[in-house]
Amino acid sequence: DAGVIQSPRHEVTEMGQEVTLRCKPISGHDYLFWYRQTMMRGLELLIYFNNNVPIDDSGMPEDRFSAKMPNASFSTLKIQPSEPRDSAVYFCASSFGGGTNEKLFFGSGTQLSVL
């Protein structure tokens, strides 16, 4: 298996533009997590899905952020409109059975820069 695949690896955009980040989880995994990592705040959970259903989106910073998982093999995180403070590395992770007893597999992340 190729692991968790994220695209794009890097995204540079201007303030106010829409940004869409994509994730393909490992086949067979039933949990998918979106994290954001910054120097100041570390790794923060934004939202997670179980069997394609959003379970907890309490970490989504504001209404500008939205996430979808239309099927078991694809998820998107959208920021509209983007702001400079959204600049961070966004990680997608998947697991079978959740993060308590099971290992989380992370993608390589999307480095987002909002100018």
Next chain:
Amino acid sequence: QKEVEQDPGPLSVPEGAIVSLNCTYSNSAFQYFMWYRQYSRKGPELLMYTYSSGNKEDGRFTAQVDKSSKYISLFIRDSQPSDSATYLCAMTDQGAQKLVFGQGTRLTINP
């Protein structure tokens, strides 16, 4: 106050040294404790996993959990330049699916 506190470093030690990395936490419900290693421009990967209190050893790595003090540690023996990475502690409670991560400690092992 953050639920999980971890000194971000950076920490720089010579090759062969014993490294000690630590986290403290405030939520007494946490029972599952993990250490993730993150190389530059990569996602974190699970290094060690422990349940409740006690020690767990895996090769050069030892994870320790002291629930009475709400304190966890990762020891690296005979450190190697390839151990240079950011180490993140993570923890959660029974039945929860959300991991709470520490900020990560950036470690450099100098040849």
